[in-house]
Amino acid sequence: MPTFTDSATLETLKHEVLEANLDLVKAGLVLFTFGNASGIDRETNQIVIKPSGVSYSHLKPEHMVVCALDGTVKPDSLRPSSDLATHLHLYREFPTIGAVVHTHSTYATSWAQAAREIPPFGTTHADYFHGPVPVTAELTDEEIGHHYVHNTGLAITRRFQGTDPLAIPAVLVRGHAPFCWGRTPHEAAHNAIVLENVAHMAYQTVLLNPTAPPVSQALLDRHHFRKHGAAATYGQAR
Numbered sequence: 001m002p003t004f005t006d007s008a009t010l011e012t013l014k015h016e017v018l019e020a021n022l023d024l025v026k027a028g029l030v031l032f033t034f035g036n037a038s039g040i041d042r043e044t045n046q047i048v049i050k051p052s053g054v055s056y057s058h059l060k061p062e063h064m065v066v067c068a069l070d071g072t073v074k075p076d077s078l079r080p081s082s083d084l085a086t087h088l089h090l091y092r093e094f095p096t097i098g099a100v101v102h103t104h105s106t107y108a109t110s111w112a113q114a115a116r117e118i119p120p121f122g123t124t125h126a127d128y129f130h131g132p133v134p135v136t137a138e139l140t141d142e143e144i145g146h147h148y149v150h151n152t153g154l155a156i157t158r159r160f161q162g163t164d165p166l167a168i169p170a171v172l173v174r175g176h177a178p179f180c181w182g183r184t185p186h187e188a189a190h191n192a193i194v195l196e197n198v199a200h201m202a203y204q205t206v207l208l209n210p211t212a213p214p215v216s217q218a219l220l221d222r223h224h225f226r227k228h229g230a231a232a233t234y235g236q237a238r
């Protein structure tokens with residue numbers, strides 16, 4: 001049994017995870033309770049995630065569920081989001097991420113259902129995603145029948161072999177919906193909101209011109225490295 005330790009960091013994380021969940025609702029990415037955000041305290045390897053099926057209008061920081069990386073839920077907690085096993089797998093395999101967000105937002109989910117990656121058609125995309133937003137392979141009947149939620153995580157990390165998850169902080173799970181991530185809950189929710197906007201614009205781009213090309217590698221790099229990495233020039237110096 002893992003040990004659970006209370007700390008100021010964990011309390012802050014509960015507030016941040018709640019805020020990220022509410023940001024998804026405010027941005028119109030979540031219908032009813034179909035979405036979830038989580039965050040991890042890497043010092044203690046404790047994960048904070050939204051409880052399952054609780055209406056957003058009633059959510060409070062103390063409702064956030066604390067669990068360990070092996071999936072053990074802190075005693076006397078509410079039941080965690082049913083997607084917990086996917087979140088946990090991503091935390092184990094992507095050590096640089098600090099938060100995960102899952103929604104069924106309309107446009108990103110439409111690309112997932114069409115089993116199409118989202119090409120980088122413009123600089124909004126390039127600012128956040130350094131290449132196409134990829135689609136996972138189809139899960140087998142076996143993978144769906146046993147440990148489906150964990151296998152969803154495996155499909156994601158298989159697709160990201162050789163890709164830095166912070167360079168492309170989103171994926172489309174085929175026939176399902178997007179998962180996004182970031183260093184903080186706020187960043188992961190922000191990436192989910194931008195992904196939906198990028199997916200909407202890409203949809204309209206394809207409607208207007210079915211053979212529209214993606215931006216050049218030079219433009220993709222220019223915009224990506226403007227915001228990321230040692231040479232970033234966007235915003236104010238830290």
Ligand SMILES: [Zn+2]
Pocket residue numbers: 102103104176177
């Ligand atoms: Zn889902």
